[in-house]
Each structure stands twice: as C-alpha cells, then as structure tokens.
C-alpha cells in the first residue's frame with residue numbers, strides 16, 4: 552500500500568504547511584490551545600512514531616539477537632533496519648559505525664569513558680567551547696578527575712559566536728580531542744563545524760560533535776563533515792525518549808574498549824576472560840531500547856519525507872521572523888548568537904525573571920523553557936543566571952511567534 556507523501560498532503564511554500572502538519576501530531580488535537588515552543592528541550596511525536604511503537608509491541612515483539620525463533624529474528628531485523636536508517640540519516644559509511652545509546656549525554660560519556668580513558672594521558676587536552684551544554688562539559692571533568700587530562704575552553708567572539716581565531720589559538724600539540732556543539736541549545740548559535748574539524752585535524756586532534764540541536768534542523772553528513780564522533784538524541788528528532796545515537800568512525804570504535812559489561816556485548820565468557828563483540832554491539836551491553844530504536848527509525852522516515860532542506864528552510868524563515876518580531880518588543884534583548892542562529896530564540900526581558908515570564912506565557916498556553924538551559928557557563932558569559940527560550944519545530948508557524956510576542960507584551964505590562 553502506498554500512501555500519499557506528507558508533502559503532497561500538506562503542501563506549502565517552504566515544501567510543507569507547518570500549521571496543517573500539526574494534524575500529524577496528536578498532542579495538538581488533545582491540547583487545542585497549545586503553542587508549543589519548547590522543541591529544543593524535546594520535540595512532539597507524530598502519529599507515525601507513536602503508532603509504530605505500539606504496532607511493534609503488538610505484532611513483532613521479542614528480544615533481539617538471542618532467539619533462534621522467527622519472531623526474534625524479525626525483531627532483530629527491525630532493530631538493525633533502524634540502525635541502517637540512522638546510517639543513512641547521517642550518511643555514515645557503514646551501519647557498524649552507529650551505536651545505539653540512551654541519549655546524547657550517554658553518547659558523550661561513552662566516548663569519554665571508553666576512548667578517553669584508553670587513549671588519553673595525563674596532561675593531554677580536550678578542547679570544548681563556551682557554548683556547551685553540561686552534557687558536553689561534565690563527562691570531560693569526570694575524565695579530568697579520573698586520569699588528569701586538561702579541559703580547555705575556546706572563547707566566543709563579541710557577537711556570541713565561536714571565536715575561530717581564539718579557537719585556533721587554543722589548539723595545542725597536546726589537544727587530542729575537540730568536543731563541540733553543532734548548534735548551541737541556549738542561544739541557537741550555529742558553529743562552523745566544517746572549519747572546526749579542518750583546524751582540529753590539522754593539529755592531529757579528533758573531533759566529537761554534539762548534534763542534539765542540529766540533527767532535527769540541518770542536513771548532517773558525517774563523511775562530508777569528516778568528524779570522528781557525532782552524537783544525537785532521539786527525542787529531539789521527533790522520536791521517542793530513551794534512545795540516542797553515537798556515530799563513531801569505525802577504526803576508532805574498533806580500537807575502543809567496552810565501557811559497560813554484560814549481555815549482548817560479548818562473544819565468549821569464562822570466569823577468567825571475556826572476548827568482546829565487534830562494534831557496534833561491543834558498546835550495547837544489555838537489552839537495548841528496541842522499540843525506541845524502531846520508533847527513531849520511523850521519526851527519521853518522517854523527517855526525510857518532509858525533506859531536510861525544507862525543514863532547514865522552514866526553520867530559517869521562522870527564526871528570521873522571530874528575531875524581527877521579538878526585537879520590536881521594548882525592554883527585550885535577544886541573546887547574541889553569532890553570524891548564524893537557527894531554531895532557538897533566547898531572550899532577557901528587562902526587570903522580569905525568566906520563570907515569571909514563562910508562567911505568564913503558560914497562562915496564554917505558550918510553552919517555553921526558562922532557566923539556565925543546562926548551559927550555566929554560557930549564561931555566566933552573558934552575565935545572566937538564565938533566560939527565557941523559545942525553540943522551534945516543524946509544526947510551528949508565524950502565528951505561534953505572534954502569540955508568543957503578544958504573551959510577552961502581556962507579561963511586560965503585568966510586571967511593569
């Protein structure tokens with residue numbers, strides 16, 4: 552059975568009609584007033600993903616890799632099909648380069664605890680940036696405290712973007728890894744990761760990219776980027792919670808020791824010695840989130856059906872509209888995000904605490920996030936303890952931005 556494509560059901564100027572597309576997301580039918588501007592924290596799920604997970608449990612469920620019976624073989628096939636979809640989504644060369652984890656946080660911890668602990672020496676440097684989410688700071692601090700690496704932080708320029716000259720100046724002969732975000736979750740700053748990879752590789756450093764905010768917004772091609780690791784989290788790409796992805800270059804993964812031990816990751820166990828599987832299974836100890844992986848595969852189908860270039864165009868246009876609209880509100884300051892900002896509008900409203908704004912916005916059914924956005928060092932760089940953040944998804948349109956702006960105006964009057 553072929554069903555009409557999403558783009559033919561919801562035609563629109565940028566490839567699809569965002570407002571009409573809301574029909575694909577049951578949350579909106581169940582919360583008709585909702586203006587959802589918190590996709591940067593977690594995106595809503597289309598019918599297709601929700602139904603796929605339920606159908607999988609109803610018709611094909613069994614544990615993977617173990618059984619010799621047909622149902623288990625079928626389940627394994629679906630799980631590995633999902634891996635292949637992720638491979639295609641990132642344009643990785645080989646599905647064995649795709650490791651299923653719980654989320655971005657776990658992906659980065661895996662690299663720190665496995666690759667980092669095995670290959671870094673005391674005094675070696677990991678270079679991050681001021682833009683990072685705590686998930687790309689704390690794993691390196693844990694490693695620092697465990698083996699004595701140095702954590703070095705690349706600065707921002709005066710516009711809130713990564714200072715490329717400063718970044719280059721912080722690369723040293725001891726830099727072994729650059730771990731950097733693709734899009735900053737607290738400001739929407741897009742990092743020129745192609746240049747970062749080129750500069751880092753020229754100094755012999757590996758590069759890990761935190762793609763949590765980029766994967767739902769930009770086409771990502773790990774081979775073109777030439778990065779060594781790329782992390783993403785399923786719940787931000789319209790997929791389920793509990794599933795994430797670590798892409799790793801195969802030669803790196805195959806040299807890395809396991810970081811968790813147990814079922815699925817072994818070839819042979821005696822009480823003296825255990826032989827481990829090849830990647831990716833070596834890094835997937837225990838029963839994986841099978842339905843999560845399958846649901847993620849369906850989310851990827853959904854994104855690809857909409858078209859990643861269309862989504863990018865949609866997010867760019869709406870980001871531009873949002874900057875324009877919010878900039879006209881007196882007393883509102885948008886946080887700087889460098890040369891290029893995508894999908895995230897973080898702001899300060901003079902004299903009003905972000906939590907108070909968010910609460911007033913909620914009374915207007917506008918859902919945004921308030922606080923430090925798990926990026927306290929970046930907040931400190933701006934001299935703030937937190938902001939209010941609106942973040943965009945495929946279902947948002949200009950009407951949502953207008954509702955946001957009206958609700959901010961109401962908050963401003965209330966606290967005046």
Ligand SMILES: *Cc1c(COP(=O)(O)O)cnc(C)c1O
Pocket residue numbers: 591592654655656657684686687732734735736761763764784
């Ligand atoms: C959300 C986010 C993370 C953490 O994702 P989890 O799913 O909570 O592990 C890391 N980095 C960035 C840039 C994020 O936006």
